[in-house]
Every structure is written in structure tokens, then in C-alpha cells.
Amino acid sequence: MTNNWIVANFQAALNFFNAMMQFLYDILVINPVTYRNGTVWQVVDTIYTSLLGVSISLCVIFFYIGIIQDSGELIMHRRWEVILWDFVKFSMMAGLIIYGRYLLLLVFSICKEFVDAVVLKNGSNLLETTAWVEMPDRIVNATNGLSLSSGIVFWVVTLLAAIVVMVTCFSIMLVVYGRLFKIYMHIALSPPFIAFSAGKSTMSWFLTFLKSFVAVCLEGLVIVVACFIFSAFANGFDINNPVASSNETVIEEDAGPEDETTNIAGDAFDIIADATGDNPGEMAGNIITSISNSNQQKAANAEEIWIYLGETLFLFILMAGIIKGADDMVKRWIGA
Numbered sequence: 001m002t003n004n005w006i007v008a009n010f011q012a013a014l015n016f017f018n019a020m021m022q023f024l025y026d027i028l029v030i031n032p033v034t035y036r037n038g039t040v041w042q043v044v045d046t047i048y049t050s051l052l053g054v055s056i057s058l059c060v061i062f063f064y065i066g067i068i069q070d071s072g073e074l075i076m077h078r079r080w081e082v083i084l085w086d087f088v089k090f091s092m093m094a095g096l097i098i099y100g101r102y103l104l105l106l107v108f109s110i111c112k113e114f115v116d117a118v119v120l121k122n123g124s125n126l127l128e129t130t131a132w133v134e135m136p137d138r139i140v141n142a143t144n145g146l147s148l149s150s151g152i153v154f155w156v157v158t159l160l161a162a163i164v165v166m167v168t169c170f171s172i173m174l175v176v177y178g179r180l181f182k183i184y185m186h187i188a189l190s191p192p193f194i195a196f197s198a199g200k201s202t203m204s205w206f207l208t209f210l211k212s213f214v215a216v217c218l219e220g221l222v223i224v225v226a227c228f229i230f231s232a233f234a235n236g237f238d239i240n241n242p243v244a245s246s247n248e249t250v251i252e253e254d255a256g257p258e259d260e261t262t263n264i265a266g267d268a269f270d271i272i273a274d275a276t277g278d279n280p281g282e283m284a285g286n287i288i289t290s291i292s293n294s295n296q297q298k299a300a301n302a303e304e305i306w307i308y309l310g311e312t313l314f315l316f317i318l319m320a321g322i323i324k325g326a327d328d329m330v331k332r333w334i335g336a
Helices: 005-028 035-050 052-077 080-098 100-119 137-144 148-188 190-198 203-235 240-253 255-276 281-324 326-334
Strands: none
Touching: 005 100, 005 137, 005 148, 005 203, 035 052, 035 100, 035 148, 052 080, 052 190, 080 100, 080 190, 100 148, 100 190, 100 203, 137 281, 148 190, 148 203, 148 281, 148 326, 190 203, 203 281, 203 326, 281 326
16 A cells, blocks of 8 residues: 555544454453453442342332232132232342342343354454455555645545544444443442332333343444444445546546647647647647546546545444444334
């Protein structure tokens, strides 16, 4: 690759994105218990333990409400199994409240397996080995064929494009780290919601909380899939059809100036012919044709770079938007 000053701007941003993707998988599947030597988990465990008393009290209240509601069945139909089931359910809910954090960690581990199934293939980490975004050699060569004025314009444009790419990268990392925070918050605040499962009227609250936690865990799967699809789109850039149609436009627009240039050059060479007696008409035609072809090529190169930058930035912004809405997307899928 030629390290010219236009390519260097955009390539630096792409290198930053490629480097960021190498750390993405570690954050998505990190063990919440051992992360940062377990200091974060200690805080979460302390909060969880402090909520146990209130949560068990709620469970007892829901248990007595259930006894009162089911007492009618006992009196009218002598169905002792209904009351017995209330005691069994109370014991199960009390145990679930005490050890519920481990149940949520199990759910996280199951969702992690989905991410591993996508990322780990044949013993290799695809997030580390995939060439996420690479500038095509055709675009690099096109930047070498620009005029000075176009080169200055594209230097400014690629500088702004690099800023957009880096902002997109930071927004993706913000979503990924935010997912990790949400996992910790779900676990820390889970005891009251687990206690809601002891009541018939509040069971839906517990199911909504559980679906929300599953959605947060599966958010990592959506992020990984979005990144792979983005890479396929970005590296599959094809300019053939747009350039073919634009070349025709460039030629038609340049027809007038070319005729004018031909007339001026023809007059000049007529003067030379009269003065020297030479006939340089063939040389004049070659020079004019060369100038015309050079202008057309520069215009085609500029348009090709514009299309590439526009499509790539659009894909970056689209990927960032999908990743930002990954949580809501999964919630709609599972009905949370």
C-alpha cells in the first residue's frame, strides 16, 4: 500500500477499528466473577446479600397471600395438595432468592456459548484473524492519480471521515461496556424480582426481569453478528457499475472544453508551421488526447473515492446504530 497523505488519514482510523475489534470478544464473554480480580463481583455480591432480607420478607408475604387465596379450594373441595404446593413453592422460592445469582450466571454462560459458536471456528478466534476493513488497492491507486486541488479536498474529507470512524468505534465500545454494566446491575438487583415469582399476580414481573436479563446476555450475539456482516459489506466494495456510468457523464461534460482546447492548440501550431515550415499536427493531436484522457481519469478517480468514502461511512454509522439498538432488538424477539 502506498503511504500517501490521503490514505494515511483514513487508514489510521481503520487500523484503530481493527485493533478495537480484537478486544471486543474478551469483553463480550468475560467472566463477571473474575473480572478485575473479582473486585466488581464483590460489590455486586454485597448488594445482593443486603437485599436478601427484604426479598425473603416479600416472599413470605406472597406466600401468605397464596395461602389465603387457596384456602377456598381447601374448604370447598378438601384439596390439601393445593396448600402443600404452596409450602413447596415457598421453599423453592426462598432457595432461589438465596442462590439466584448463580442461576443468572448459568444463564449468562449459556448465552456465552452462542457467541463462542459464532466466533470460535476450528480452534481460531475469528475476531482476531478477520481483516475487518481494508482499503481496496484500487482506491489507493486512485488517490495517487488526483490533482493537487482534489488531493487537498480529499485530505480534509478523509480527516473528517476518520473522526466519524473513531466516534463510531467509541460508541460501539460504549455499548459493549454498557452491556457488562447491565449484567452486573441485573444480578445485584435480582433478589426482589425473584421474590415476585412467589405470587401469582406478580409472577409476570419476575418473567419480565428474566427475559430482560436474557436479552442483555444475547445482546453480545447480535453485536458479533453485526460486526461480521459489516465486514463482509465493507470489504465487498464494487465500483464497476457506478464508474462506468459516470465516465460517460464526464466525457460528455468535457466535450466542450476539449473542442475549445483543440481550437486554441490548432491556432498555435498553425503559427509555428508558418514560422518554421514544419507540420506538427500529429504531435498536437497526441498532446491534446493525452491531456483529455488525463482529465477524464482524474475525474473518474475522484468520483470513485467519493463513492467509496460515502459507502464506508454509511456502513459504519449503520453498524453503530444496529449495535446500539441490539438490546431492544433482542427484547422484541423474545417478547420482553
